[in-house]
Amino acid sequence: VVTDLDGKVVDQLEAWRRGAWMVVHAHGDNLEEIKKVVPRLEGRVLGTTQVDQPEQLPNFGGFTDGDRAAFMLHEFGASRIYLAGMDLGEEIGRYSGRTQRDRKPIKLEICGELLSWLAGELGADLVNVTAEGEEIPGVPRREIS
Numbered sequence: 001v002v003t004d005l006d007g008k009v010v011d012q013l014e015a016w017r018r019g020a021w022m023v024v025h026a027h028g029d030n031l032e033e034i035k036k037v038v039p040r041l042e043g044r045v046l047g048t049t050q051v052d053q054p055e056q057l058p059n060f061g062g063f064t065d066g067d068r069a070a071f072m073l074h075e076f077g078a079s080r081i082y083l084a085g086m087d088l089g090e091e092i093g094r095y096s097g098r099t100q101r102d103r104k105p106i107k108l109e110i111c112g113e114l115l116s117w118l119a120g121e122l123g124a125d126l127v128n129v130t131a132e133g134e135e136i137p138g139v140p141r142r143e144i145s
Contacts (some may be wrong), residue, residue, distance in 0.1 A: 002069035005033040016041060023048060025068060026057065048072070064111045067118070074124040081126050087133030088112045112136050 001012045004025040016022045022045045026034055038045065048068070049057040060075045062068030066086050073081050088108040112134060119126045119138040126139045135141065 002065050002072065004030050004065060005037055006030065007065075009033070009037060013037070013040075016044065020044070021046065023069070023072065025049070025065070061114070061118075063114055064107055067111045067114045070115060070118060070124065070126065074118060074122060079125065081124060083115070083126060083128045083136075083139070084130060086111075086115075086128060086130045086136070088136065089133045108134075115139055 001015050001020050002023040002025070003009075003012050004027060005012075012022065022041055024034060024038055024045060025048045027050060038047070047057045049059055050063075051059075060068065061071035066083070070081050070083065088111060090105055115126060116137040116139065118124045119136075126136075128136055128139050128141045129144050130141070131143075
């Protein structure tokens, strides 16, 4: 689970309880949530950051939870990365959590540009299996049967 703790945190914690790793991204406006949630996690948790990288918090790249996860998987050497639920269109999904609705389309555009760059410039093998939404240049879309 790659999160900055702004979505359905109860579901994220349930995934952790069932054995998932939590990759928690720290940024300026989620520090209170981090202080509340992270101490409850014993093991299988990794912190990340985007700026002012202290030694213990890696910066794998990315801007949103989805593209941040793809950058992290690429850094760890994944041979192929499947993008599911990456509808980068104008409609804001119900799982986006607390967000500034007017800024979300800009964030999704940046996410698409970063994923395209990850596939092109960095050579990551990305496959978009999301049923709908915007095409991501350089990332083929495939249906899951």
